Amino acid sequence: MQRYFIQNEAINRKKVVIKGDDYHHIRNVMRMRPQDQVTVCDEDGNVHLAEIEEITATEVRLKMLERLECASELEAKVTVAMGLTRREKQEEVLRRVTELGASGFLTVSMERSVVKAKENSSVLERQKKIAKEAAEQSQRSRIPDVHGNFTFAGFLDFAERFEIKIFAYEEEAKKNDGTLRRILKTARGKSAIVLTGPEGGISSKEAELLKSRGFVPVGLGPRILRCETAPLYVMSAFGYELESENES
Amino acid sequence: MQRYFIQNEAINRKKVVIKGDDYHHIRNVMRMRPQDQVTVCDEDGNVHLAEIEEITATEVRLKMLERLECASELEAKVTVAMGLTRREKQEEVLRRVTELGASGFLTVSMERSVVKAKENSSVLERQKKIAKEAAEQSQRSRIPDVHGNFTFAGFLDFAERFEIKIFAYEEEAKKNDGTLRRILKTARGKSAIVLTGPEGGISSKEAELLKSRGFVPVGLGPRILRCETAPLYVMSAFGYELESENES
Numbered sequence A, B: 001m002q003r004y005f006i007q008n009e010a011i012n013r014k015k016v017v018i019k020g021d022d023y024h025h026i027r028n029v030m031r032m033r034p035q036d037q038v039t040v041c042d043e044d045g046n047v048h049l050a051e052i053e054e055i056t057a058t059e060v061r062l063k064m065l066e067r068l069e070c071a072s073e074l075e076a077k078v079t080v081a082m083g084l085t086r087r088e089k090q091e092e093v094l095r096r097v098t099e100l101g102a103s104g105f106l107t108v109s110m111e112r113s114v115v116k117a118k119e120n121s122s123v124l125e126r127q128k129k130i131a132k133e134a135a136e137q138s139q140r141s142r143i144p145d146v147h148g149n150f151t152f153a154g155f156l157d158f159a160e161r162f163e164i165k166i167f168a169y170e171e172e173a174k175k176n177d178g179t180l181r182r183i184l185k186t187a188r189g190k191s192a193i194v195l196t197g198p199e200g201g202i203s204s205k206e207a208e209l210l211k212s213r214g215f216v217p218v219g220l221g222p223r224i225l226r227c228e229t230a231p232l233y234v235m236s237a238f239g240y241e242l243e244s245e246n247e248s
Helices: A020-029 A087-099 A121-137 A152-161 A179-184 A204-212 A230-243 B020-029 B087-099 B121-137 B152-161 B179-184 B204-212 B230-243
Strands: A003-005 A015-018 A037-041 A047-055 A060-068 A077-083 A104-108 A145-150 A164-168 A191-196 A216-218 B003-005 B015-018 B037-041 B047-055 B060-068 B077-083 B104-108 B145-150 B164-168 B191-196 B216-218
Touching: A003 A020, A003 A121, A015 A020, A020 A047, A020 A060, A037 A060, A077 A087, A077 A145, A077 A230, A087 A104, A087 A121, A087 A230, A104 A152, A121 A145, A145 A152, A152 A191, A152 A204, A164 A179, A164 A204, A179 A216, A179 A230, A191 A230, A204 A216, A230 B230, B003 B020, B003 B121, B015 B020, B020 B047, B020 B060, B037 B060, B077 B087, B077 B145, B077 B230, B087 B104, B087 B121, B087 B230, B104 B152, B121 B145, B145 B152, B152 B191, B152 B204, B164 B179, B164 B204, B179 B216, B179 B230, B191 B230, B204 B216
Parallel strands: A003 A037, A077 A104, A077 A191, A104 A145, A164 A191, A164 A216, B003 B037, B077 B104, B077 B191, B104 B145, B164 B191, B164 B216
Antiparallel strands: A015 A060, A037 A047, A047 A060, B015 B060, B037 B047, B047 B060
16 A cells, blocks of 8 residues: 655644645556545654545645554664765665665765765755655655765764664674674664775774774675675664564 | 686696686786786685786786685575566676675566566676676675576476575565574575565465475565565575574
8 A cells, every 4th residue: 555654743633634746646646536545654653544535736635544553663773874975876775775674874974985975955855755765665654864974073973872883894704703693682672873884995094983982893794795785784684683583 | 806717627737827808807907917916716616816927918827826715605505586677677686696695696587577588698698797797896706606587487497406495475574473584594504595576576376386386485574675675685684694603
């Protein structure tokens, strides 16, 4: 069933009003009519079954029917931070980590980033749109927060608020000491931030700074992953560890 | 260090001859000279340190220095089978599952595949090239086998040879019963084939046929993954389960 994210203010006593892009989507793309049903997710992550009552020239009016049980959210709030790289790669990663359950996404200008950050609000708007669409398609009940691009120093400050702080570091990969697994086994119910490097990787100076601010280096296995594959591995590992039930 | 895959016949008593594309790469792209060193992987997955002795107008002659210990191969031979979809998506998945350690790759024409298979050897050649490049970049010692496209019936026959046979099935995702984890915990040293569907998913008829031929349905978590994300999740789960050491 088609899924729409709404702001809490769009709800008034079991009635919902949808305007703008989603209105266009319901009316012109899905060609829905009164009595058709959709799923509506509010800002608190609640999911409701709703029925279309009326489609006017500017809005769709719906009636909430019932609240649905919904457990599509990962039981850890994981924010993915990737070294700034080309726009298409960022967008692909954002789309996929949204499917894989990330709660947030940002990029960081790093020593080996080959592109410069653009002071451009359209980049952020585009990313928000991608996050929303991917959340809808993967049937999530929350849209990941898109935070934009940070300087390295700004990122270190931003990261203070997270309970788990890790970064993927090739040098650690060879040790393969199970650090990632040990951390993920304790992640349920926590907030986590995961930094992966740009094409050239994380520099040793950056690694030292990260460690001094409480970040733990983790290996992602013995093969070298591209910068756009590493975040997908980490998010898959979170999902696998937290969502594929143990035998015991 | 730059890595080249060679056929066993290119080796003759500690001497190796490289021609063709790799010759061009060594001479014109990397601009290497005698005494420069490279890593050479033979068809058995052995990795050798080698030194350039001579670069002629048609070939590079190298001397093997020593065999390197190399543990970059996943300890399960996993073949990824995906429902036939657009060429770019197939190629992206092939590239990423190679980084993530897959031993083989193929596509299957399925009920909900929206594209038709092309009788075209250039598709296969292109895929082989992608697999080789991704294996080199991720520092693997083996190139995944690229098997081309199968009919569904042909795929069922091909799959007979594998010890573990699983398919990602959305209907199972909601149960979230830990089947994937139970299977992966027994996968070390085994051969496995993993089928993921095309955009529209695997039909219930196909699911029944798969089960009747020994395939086990597994869920990949509560969110709906795109057809090009599902294989990456499965390969990441294999790597995480087999390569991130347990505490115990």
